[in-house]
Amino acid sequence: MSIPYRNLMLFAGVAVLYAATAMIYGWNLTLAIVNMALIGAIMALGVNMQWGYAGLFNIGVMGFVALGGLAAVVVSMPPVPEAWAAGGMGVILGLLIGAATVIAAMMIWARMPKGRARGVLVAGVLLAGFFLFRAVFDPATAAVEAVNPAGTGYLGGMGLPVLLAWPAGGVLAAGAAWLIGKTALGLRSDYLAIATLGISEIVIAVLKNEDWLARGVKNVTGIPRPWPVPYEVALQQRPGFGDWASGLGFDPATASSIIVKLGYAGLFLVVILVIVVALELALKSPWGRMMRAIRDNEVAAAAMGKDVTARHLQVFVLGSAIVGVAGAMMTTLDGQLTPGSYQPLRFTFLVWVMVVVGGSGNNWGSVLGGLLIWWLWVMVEPLGLAVMQAVTAGMADGHWLKAHLLDSAAHMRLLTMGVLLLVVLRFSPRGLIPEK
Amino acid sequence: MDFLNGLVTFLNFVFIPGAAYGAQLALGALGVTLVYGILRFSNFAHGDTMAFGTAATILVTWGLTGLGVSFGSLPTALLALPAGIAITAALVLATDRMVYRFYRRVKAAPVVLVMVSMGVMFVMNALTRFFPGIGVNDINFADGGRFIIGVREFREMTGLQEGLAIRTTQAITLVVAAVAVALLFWFLNRTRTGKSMRAFSDNEDLALLSGINPERVVAVTWILVAALATTAGVLYGLDKSFKAFTYFQLLLPIFASAVVGGLGNPLGAIAGGFVIAFSEVTVTYAWKRVLTWWLPERWAPDSLVQLLGTDYKFAVSFAILVIVLLFRPTGIFRGKSL
Numbered sequence: 001m002s003i004p005y006r007n008l009m010l011f012a013g014v015a016v017l018y019a020a021t022a023m024i025y026g027w028n029l030t031l032a033i034v035n036m037a038l039i040g041a042i043m044a045l046g047v048n049m050q051w052g053y054a055g056l057f058n059i060g061v062m063g064f065v066a067l068g069g070l071a072a073v074v075v076s077m078p079p080v081p082e083a084w085a086a087g088g089m090g091v092i093l094g095l096l097i098g099a100a101t102v103i104a105a106m107m108i109w110a111r112m113p114k115g116r117a118r119g120v121l122v123a124g125v126l127l128a129g130f131f132l133f134r135a136v137f138d139p140a141t142a143a144v145e146a147v148n149p150a151g152t153g154y155l156g157g158m159g160l161p162v163l164l165a166w167p168a169g170g171v172l173a174a175g176a177a178w179l180i181g182k183t184a185l186g187l188r189s190d191y192l193a194i195a196t197l198g199i200s201e202i203v204i205a206v207l208k209n210e211d212w213l214a215r216g217v218k219n220v221t222g223i224p225r226p227w228p229v230p231y232e233v234a235l236q237q238r239p240g241f242g243d244w245a246s247g248l249g250f251d252p253a254t255a256s257s258i259i260v261k262l263g264y265a266g267l268f269l270v271v272i273l274v275i276v277v278a279l280e281l282a283l284k285s286p287w288g289r290m291m292r293a294i295r296d297n298e299v300a301a302a303a304m305g306k307d308v309t310a311r312h313l314q315v316f317v318l319g320s321a322i323v324g325v326a327g328a329m330m331t332t333l334d335g336q337l338t339p340g341s342y343q344p345l346r347f348t349f350l351v352w353v354m355v356v357v358g359g360s361g362n363n364w365g366s367v368l369g370g371l372l373i374w375w376l377w378v379m380v381e382p383l384g385l386a387v388m389q390a391v392t393a394g395m396a397d398g399h400w401l402k403a404h405l406l407d408s409a410a411h412m413r414l415l416t417m418g419v420l421l422l423v424v425l426r427f428s429p430r431g432l433i434p435e436k
Numbered sequence: 437m438d439f440l441n442g443l444v445t446f447l448n449f450v451f452i453p454g455a456a457y458g459a460q461l462a463l464g465a466l467g468v469t470l471v472y473g474i475l476r477f478s479n480f481a482h483g484d485t486m487a488f489g490t491a492a493t494i495l496v497t498w499g500l501t502g503l504g505v506s507f508g509s510l511p512t513a514l515l516a517l518p519a520g521i522a523i524t525a526a527l528v529l530a531t532d533r534m535v536y537r538f539y540r541r542v543k544a545a546p547v548v549l550v551m552v553s554m555g556v557m558f559v560m561n562a563l564t565r566f567f568p569g570i571g572v573n574d575i576n577f578a579d580g581g582r583f584i585i586g587v588r589e590f591r592e593m594t595g596l597q598e599g600l601a602i603r604t605t606q607a608i609t610l611v612v613a614a615v616a617v618a619l620l621f622w623f624l625n626r627t628r629t630g631k632s633m634r635a636f637s638d639n640e641d642l643a644l645l646s647g648i649n650p651e652r653v654v655a656v657t658w659i660l661v662a663a664l665a666t667t668a669g670v671l672y673g674l675d676k677s678f679k680a681f682t683y684f685q686l687l688l689p690i691f692a693s694a695v696v697g698g699l700g701n702p703l704g705a706i707a708g709g710f711v712i713a714f715s716e717v718t719v720t721y722a723w724k725r726v727l728t729w730w731l732p733e734r735w736a737p738d739s740l741v742q743l744l745g746t747d748y749k750f751a752v753s754f755a756i757l758v759i760v761l762l763f764r765p766t767g768i769f770r771g772k773s774l
Contacts, residue, residue: 190478198754418558
């Protein structure tokens with residue numbers, strides 16, 4: 001049993017990194033990094049399921065994260081009755097018409113004999129449905145967006161507790177993943193990557209442009225907090241809080257902020273534990289052995305009577321659902337949905353670095369990778385700046401090279417992450433905690 | 437007369453921009469398809485190879501204009517293009533040597549190579565931003581004459597109410613793309629090296645048996661890819677403007693073009709590029725102005741007649757990609773032959 005010792009040491013090493021950060025920058029900032037790192041770890045768990053269990057390459061993690069964020073808004077924000085009165089029914093009717101059109105076209109395609117008539121009919125149904133959809137949908141959304149555009153201008157949510165949004169985010173992401181998987185799985189492996197790249201760009205485009213849904217680039221702010229996490233102001237106003245905080249050596253504002261972050265961290269830890277335990281059980285079950293058998297030799301597994309494409313679809317949907325949950329958690333933590341902030345480098349590729357560095361195929365590896373890589377991602381910028389300052393210390397002030405080098409420190413993140421990914425893939429493809 | 441006015445509007449807003457964009461996509465897709473045909477993986481670093489090549493060309497252009505060199509009414513960037521290609525080729529060859537060659541030796545699965553190309557993409561993106569003066573700025577480096585024909589000149593020349601403007605960059609895009617494609621096909625079909633590349637793509641083992649040096653084929657492929665990527669990137673940058681991170685977003689239409697045409701098939705990549713570009717432009721263009729000219733007055737549309745907002749242009753490439761994957765996964769031209 002030497003391997004668990006090694007893994008414990010690795011986790012302890014990461015803990016030391018965070019503790020050192022706390023010594024230098026204070027607990028408030030460190031806990032903020034911890035919370036995002038925990039969310040990153042959950043995303044990594046989802047991607048690890050797809051890549052490590054099944055060898056599926058999902059390059060659209062960002063899209064599933066954003067769908068989770070959308071779920072947080074739709075579930076938890078209070079509804080806007082005026083907007084519903086103005087165009088809510090129209091929006092729903094429009095969406096139903098759109099769905100009915102697609103289903104009708106698919107049924108005609110499946111039922112009718114092959115031939116020119118089928119193609120013409122399907123195209124006709126799609127075109128007619130599209131114009132009908134636009135005729136119903138456009139005025140409705142315009143009416144919704146006209147209701148108090150500076151304050152709301154969208155339909156609002158369902159006003160339910162935000163904790164419910166976490167599973168809802170998973171369901172939303174799973175639905176999108178099912179659609180993608182249905183078209184792209186079973187074909188060449190690269191097609192899935194290209195298709196997921198596409199869907200993630202489209203999800204972001206929808207979030208940015210459909211103001212009736214989640215206010216687009218105007219952002220939704222003030223998403224309510226999950227159940228046990230208090231508000232800073234409420235904490236500070238509690239009698240005796242100020243004395244208690246100063247007794248511990250903090251000023252009240254910092255102390256309340258730390259308690260809020262600890263609350264989030266506790267919630268996230270519970271989610272991580274549940275997911276890791278479930279995944280470990282699944283991995284050790286016959287299902288897990290089957291998945292690994294399929295990954296290692298698809299032809300042999302198919303010959304044993306396993307439906308490779310169906311199992312791939314299953315694991316792809318499950319993995320995306322976990323990513324969606326993480327996305328909803330992130331939006332809850334931020335308290336706002338800002339579609340402009342979703343960058344593929346920041347979400348998709350960083351999560352991949354977490355999975356690869358942590359050890360693909362190993363759930364604990366993904367957790368470790370998430371904690372370590374997020375810390376690196378945050379700290380590389382100040383560290384890079386410090387290095388550049390040391391390098392340029394001897395140069396004359398105002399020299400163009402000095403200014404350029406200092407400016408470039410901001411781009412150190414990409415370089416570090418890229419080089420790290422390449423080095424690990426090349427020299428240690430099994431990662432920090434290898435698959436057993 | 438109304439019909440001619442409508443036609444001019446159509447050419448001005450749909451056909452000419454679509455053709456220029458299509459040529460840029462076609463060049464990009466040719467690079468992707470070459471890597472796929474010879475090295476057998478989808479190169480996700482292609483968008484950032486284009487960005488790197490463009491940034492290198494911009495730096496050389498600045499150097500040239502600093503020395504007082506200009507290319508008359510044409511953009512100076514065209515003079516700098518060969519240097520930009522050389523720099524990019526050096527980078528891409530070095531990448532192959534340091535990164536990809538190892539995975540070829542161990543015969544890694546294509547999906548591993550795809551992942552590696554993602555790491556390369558990261559690094560190239562960072563390298564592009566490290567260039568002095570590039571960073572994350574929005575750079576317009578098209579100098580020389582702006583228009584071949586301006587709107588007013590055209591109106592005075594023809595007496596039509598609608599004007600037709602042909603930008604220099606659009607004309608250059610089409611001409612340069614045509615030259616590049618002609619050179620590429622001449623190379624692949626007529627030269628010994630090109631033939632050995634096609635043989636290698638068709639059947640690797642047979643090609644190795646007949647004494648083709650695989651490392652040479654791979655190196656020549658990377659040089660061609662660097663040339664195509666840099667040319668595509670510079671043309672796109674001249675036509676629109678250059679930003680270090682927009683080239684990543686070109687990946688989706690470029691891959692869609694390559695897949696629609698059939699991965700590994702150069703002719704398909706060109707056709708795919710134009711299919712994607714024209715679909716994007718026609719679906720996101722507001723047809724009101726054209727239709728007002730073409731339809732009788734009573735039928736003139738009130739709305740913009742825009743099928744999708746321009747922000748959804750990704751959705752168009754994606755929809756075409758999905759349709760092709762569903763009904764003809766090997767692409768229009770039956771992929772995987774070079």
